[in-house]
Amino acid sequence: MPELPEVETIVNDLKQKIINKKISKINIRLQKIIKNKPNVFRSALLNKSFSQIIRRGKYIFFQINNSKKYLMIHLRMTGQLIYQKDNKIIAGGHSDRKNTLNLPNKQTHLIIYFQNGAQLFYNDQRQFGVVKIIDEIEFNLIDARQGIEPLNKDFTFKQFEKIIQNKKKNIKAFLLDQKLVTGIGNIYTDEILFDAGVNPHRRTNDLNQNERKKIYLSIKKIIKKAIKYRGTTFNDYLDAQGNQGNFLNKLKVYGRDGEKCLRCGDIILKTRLAGRGTRYCEGCQK
DNA sequence: CTTCTTGTTACTGA
DNA sequence: ATCAGTAACAAGAA
Numbered sequence: 001m002p003e004l005p006e007v008e009t010i011v012n013d014l015k016q017k018i019i020n021k022k023i024s025k026i027n028i029r030l031q032k033i034i035k036n037k038p039n040v041f042r043s044a045l046l047n048k049s050f051s052q053i054i055r056r057g058k059y060i061f062f063q064i065n066n067s068k069k070y071l072m073i074h075l076r077m078t079g080q081l082i083y084q085k086d087n088k089i090i091a092g093g094h095s096d097r098k099n100t101l102n103l104p105n106k107q108t109h110l111i112i113y114f115q116n117g118a119q120l121f122y123n124d125q126r127q128f129g130v131v132k133i134i135d136e137i138e139f140n141l142i143d144a145r146q147g148i149e150p151l152n153k154d155f156t157f158k159q160f161e162k163i164i165q166n167k168k169k170n171i172k173a174f175l176l177d178q179k180l181v182t183g184i185g186n187i188y189t190d191e192i193l194f195d196a197g198v199n200p201h202r203r204t205n206d207l208n209q210n211e212r213k214k215i216y217l218s219i220k221k222i223i224k225k226a227i228k229y230r231g232t233t234f235n236d237y238l239d240a241q242g243n244q245g246n247f248l249n250k251l252k253v254y255g256r257d258g259e260k261c262l263r264c265g266d267i268i269l270k271t272r273l274a275g276r277g278t279r280y281c282e283g284c285q286k
Numbered sequence: 287c288t289t290c291t292t293g294t295t296a297c298t299g300a
Numbered sequence: 301a302t303c304a305g306t307a308a309c310a311a312g313a314a
Contacts, residue, residue, distance in 0.1 A: 001292060058293075077292045078311085126310045128293070169303065178294080186292065275305065276292070 002075045003058060004150065004183030005226035005247070010081050011055045014120075017083050020049050022115040030109035033124060035132040044069065044133040045112065057146040057182035061139065068136035073122070079129035080107075085118040146182040150219050155181075160216045164204050171207065171215065172200035173274035181219065186276045187232055187254045192218045194253040194263075199285045200278050225250065253279040 002010070026042045028034055034041050044064065050071070052063040060081075062071040073081065084103060103121050104111060110122035110131060122131060134142075148155050148163065163180050174180060175189040184192070193200050195218040198211055207215070225247070226232060232247040232254075252262050257270035257279050266283030 003293095074293080076294075076309095125312075126292090128309065130294095167302090173304080176293090272305095275307095277290080 001077055001185055001187060002079065002231070003185035003188050004055075004223055005188070006231035007055050007058050007060060007075065007183070008151075008227050009230045011053050011060055014081065014083060015053050017085075017118065018050055018114065018120065019053070020051065021118065022047065022049050023112055024115040025111075025113035027111040027113070028109075029104070029111070030127065033109040033122070033127060033129060033131050035130060041133055045071065056143055056149070057178055058185070059142060059146070061134075064133075068139070070134050070139055072130070072132045072134045072139075072142070074130040075124075076126075076128035076130065078125040080121070080123040082121045082123065083118065084121065085116070146178055147180040148182065150181055150183060150223050155220070157213060157216050160219075161212065164207075164212060167204045169204055170200065170273065171198060171202050171204055172276070172278055174204050175215075175219075176274055176276065183223070184219070186278075187251070188222055188226065189276075190254045190279050191226075191251060192222045193280060194285060195222055197285055199282070200273055200280050253281065255279070 023045050024047070026045055028038055028041065031038060036044070048065045050062040050064065051066040054061040054063065054070075058074060060073045060075075062073070064070060073079070075081070082103060103119075103123075105123070107123040107125050108121050109124055109127070112120040112122075114120070122129070148159060160181075164174065167174055167180070169177070171193060172189055175184050175192060176186070190200070192215065196211070196214040198207070198215055202211075229247040229250060232251065253268055256268045259268055260266070261268055261281040261283055264281065264283040266281050268279055268281055270277060270279050272278065
């Protein structure tokens with residue numbers, strides 16, 4: 001489930017590899033993933049190169065030839081972007097060791113070939129991902145749908161207060177809402193609320209200033225830490241060097257239901273909130 | 287066989 | 301208007 005830290009890791013790796021590298025061939029293996037007509041998609045990319053790669057929330061935008069056109073990719077739940085050159089894996093998303101070592105596989109729906117011999121594979125087990133050539137208008141539309149970036153300088157406590165003050169949602173739904181703060185998914189929502197010591201059922205309008213501050217600080221802390229560890233994956237995650245380095249064993253509540261809370265020893269509970277599996281500790285999340 | 291997994295959008299009802 | 305809940309999409313794990 002790529003969330004902000006996973007997407008950020010992929011973008012940072014790809015930036016070092018494919019910027020300004022000429023695209024020599026496009027292989028569409030599953031058309032339904034590509035939301036353009038095949039010829040439109042192909043001609044938009046063929047003999048062009050990516051001048052910049054931008055992450056916004058969980059979206060990735062590959063700017064084409066310094067123009068206002070972009071290749072937009074959203075990995076949704078099981079999308080992967082794997083870069084290979086000379087069979088060496090450089091960047092991975094939600095990866096699966098047994099498959100990524102031998103690409104393409106049956107989950108490979110798109111291959112972008114570069115003139116220097118490198119290849120970028122888009123894999124997606126559940127085929128929910130979105131790949132599309134977009135213009136400036138659509139770029140701005142998607143951008144406008146995203147809330148504030150938790151890593152940006154303008155994400156101050158003052159700004160966070162402004163966003164949260166008029167909301168009455170439960171805090172779990174608040175953190176999952178991409179229009180408010182963008183990039184946080186189910187795993188990091190649970191981790192952030194555990195870190196902040198706040199019960200996910202709490203309504204935002206019931207939170208006091210101190211609790212809001214804790215949540216604000218935990219967002220920044222957890223997201224930064226997860227990026228440092230190159231993200232979380234429950235399957236075999238491969239980092240830029242093909243190693244497993246990940247955030248999985250740093251998780252404190254997600255996936256730990258039924259186990260003892262690392263902070264107070266109570267049993268971690270699991271419920272359903274905002275349509276998502278939600279893990280929390282009743283003992284120390286008030 | 288059923289149930290569960292999740293990002294996003296669409297829809298319903300309160 | 302705002303919010304909660306659910307379905308839909310899909311494939312695989314348990």
